[in-house]
Amino acid sequence: MIAGLDHVQLAAPVGSEELLRGFYGEVLGMTEIAKPAVLAARGGCWFSAGAVQLHLGVEEDFRPARKAHPGILVRGIEAFGERLAGFGVDVTWDAALPGYRRFYALDPVGNRLEFLEPERLPS
Template sequence: MLAAIDHVQLAAPPGSEEELRAYYAGVLGMTEVPKPPVLAARGGCWFQAGSVQLHLGIEQDFRPAKKAHPGLRVTAIEAYAARLAERGAQVTWDDDLPGHKRFYSEDPVGNRLEFLEELRPSDRGA
């Protein structure tokens, strides 16, 4: 039986680790977690915030994920969006998911990321 998602992996081009660290740790506020030595030899980096883990793996023939993406739940979404924008990240709001506030952004190598927060019943007009 499936119990939870352990992590989501996104691809990145060779040599992009420092850019990824600056974005995922510096902009998003995640913590880099060490990769096991046998996996570290392949490059890339792993990040965690609470129970959320994102793995960035190196792909020689890299193409950014423009449609496929992780959906990351956040709290205080407006403040979080402001944090990203202040640090130079693109923030594109989208109102198409009923009961949620959400926006999209891209990491420095072009992968799409979705950030969302469920609206409280009082914010839904209920």
């Protein structure tokens, strides 16, 4: 039986690690986590925030994910959207999912990210 989700992996172009560190670390506020040595040689970088892990792996023939995306739960979505906009990230709000406030943004290599917060917190 499925017990949970360990991580989500997105692709990135070769040599984009510093750009990704700036975005996922500074802009999103995630913490970089060390990749195991055997995997570090492949490039890319991994990040975490709470129980969420996001792995970015390099691909020679990289194409950004424009439709596929991780859905990242946040608290204080209005302030979080303002934070991203303050860093120059284009934030696109979408009200099409009942029960949630959400927006989409692109990471610096063009991958689509969804940020969402339930309108009512579970009791």
